Amino acid sequence: MAAAPVPAPSRRAELLRIAADLFAERGYKTTTVRDIADAAGILSGSLYHHFDSKESMVDEILSTFQAGLFAEYDAVIASEDDVRTKLERLVHISFAAIDRDRPAVAIFQNDAGALAADDRFAYLRENNERFQTMWSDLINEGIRTGALRDDLDPVLTYRFIRDTVWVAVGWYRPGGPLGATEVAEQYLAILLDGLGARAS
Template identity: 45%
Template structure:
């Protein structure tokens, strides 16, 4: 029985290795040679699978955003309850971010680079859809009395987005599970810290 990998398995392995390097060193600082060395192949061999380092980054980031947006769309589909939809988004986002740690770190470290490249123009489009989904839910909740009348939807979205992006690094410490982190965030969001 052969233990060699199929072309698609090799490609998946290379993407995972590259993602780890991009997350650790930054996308721009990581060279094709470093990716090839980590994979135990010659640099030229990498071009049998990808036409450039940007192609690898594109594969990592586009898969991440497709996963995020699928979760958002499912969370709001057929729901008239903004609180329930937000809870589903938080749970979906946390699971997605946990699966795509390298992509998240790449965006955090090199957003200015990616957002300035035409090849990665879909990033801004996806981020606008994500932001608009949150704002629509927060405003609907405010208008229907589910959320406070003085809620600033845009500011709340920015705060929650940044909070959601942080805990992915916490779960590696094993102090809390992903579910404990999500439950804590939702309690803080919906119930606050004030005594009843």
């Protein structure tokens, strides 16, 4: 047999997970390296055996997360599905990402804006633009083909979808009464058909 394909998480990976939880809960700037070390049961200086800096920790968390997310998005966009199906799949992917990688999503939501000003995090700006282009192209195609209503501002529609999906990281918890799939379905129900009762 070959070596186990899923080795026990390395100490380094464990420390990164601890850091991500704290960054997500308290914010990147307000979490200190001493907070991270305390949570890991070591002293702050020992962290620098594993990582160059606090900044390189958050960099690794965000870049790893975004690489995985975009790989999933690209597969949907490249598919032959119609607009509505693509939109539904993108929303499901996003809620699954919140479920699987909540800390990374929260850090992205809360701290990416401040980090993106630094050259080191230029990829955050680039990915943001890529994300907006992807969604806007899809929305515009939906309006053109009649899948989406045509009396709304497309830019506002984009922001509405983007915000409603990601802001759920603020309250969604993996063990809660509704799973990521159910939440995605109900969100899509509101997003596509609205809260108002149907005229019968």
